[in-house]
Amino acid sequence: MRIGELSERTGVPAATIKYYLREQLLQTGEHGEGNTVDYGPEHVHRLTLIRALSETAGLSVAQIGEVLTVLGRHPESAFQALGATLAATHRDPKFSLASEGTTEAAERTVDQLLNEYGWAEVAPPNYRDALVTALSAFYRLGNPDPQEVLGHYADAAAALASADMEAIAEATRIEGVNVEQAVVATVLGETVFAALRRIAHVAASARTQAGQGPSGTMGP
Numbered sequence: 001m002r003i004g005e006l007s008e009r010t011g012v013p014a015a016t017i018k019y020y021l022r023e024q025l026l027q028t029g030e031h032g033e034g035n036t037v038d039y040g041p042e043h044v045h046r047l048t049l050i051r052a053l054s055e056t057a058g059l060s061v062a063q064i065g066e067v068l069t070v071l072g073r074h075p076e077s078a079f080q081a082l083g084a085t086l087a088a089t090h091r092d093p094k095f096s097l098a099s100e101g102t103t104e105a106a107e108r109t110v111d112q113l114l115n116e117y118g119w120a121e122v123a124p125p126n127y128r129d130a131l132v133t134a135l136s137a138f139y140r141l142g143n144p145d146p147q148e149v150l151g152h153y154a155d156a157a158a159a160l161a162s163a164d165m166e167a168i169a170e171a172t173r174i175e176g177v178n179v180e181q182a183v184v185a186t187v188l189g190e191t192v193f194a195a196l197r198r199i200a201h202v203a204a205s206a207r208t209q210a211g212q213g214p215s216g217t218m219g220p
Helices: 003-010 014-022 041-056 062-075 078-089 100-116 125-140 147-175 179-209
Strands: none
Touching: 003 041, 003 062, 003 078, 003 179, 014 041, 014 078, 041 062, 062 125, 078 179, 100 147, 125 179, 147 179
């Protein structure tokens, strides 16, 4: 198929396809007679993957490039690809509202949490720093210590991580290694979880306004 048909089948404008080709996100097509270039099903799949990473997961072009590099670098290890994908798609806070006192308080809270969950030795420094930056702004705005809520977040994160590992292991056992599936599930999973969290908040708020507790029990 020519680039016009590829555009129609994928919903990606031809100009954008050419941009992806220049950025090497999309492999080149098969050169035919004259100046014609043919594209196949693999190009349709790659463009669909790029759209999912860009439009659904909200990744930048640079991050998409990193993810695609991960797919090429770890073709046989879903777990290595998972870790590399998380590193490639991490977004550091753009700025900090921290003051000296709030940074120290945030560092104490974060380090206590990481030690409590046994994550201190394995947490990448930039992930820890992102937590510190977010909590520093939280404290700077005069909010109370969120340690109890952080514990709930950590419990949920640990449960989700275990579920992800089990799902990948089970899929690998039954179907063989599918690195792209693991990577896509990891990236889109964050979008899915964020949407579910918002839905849960709306539901909990509605129950509370109806005179029930956040989990559905009757309030005092």
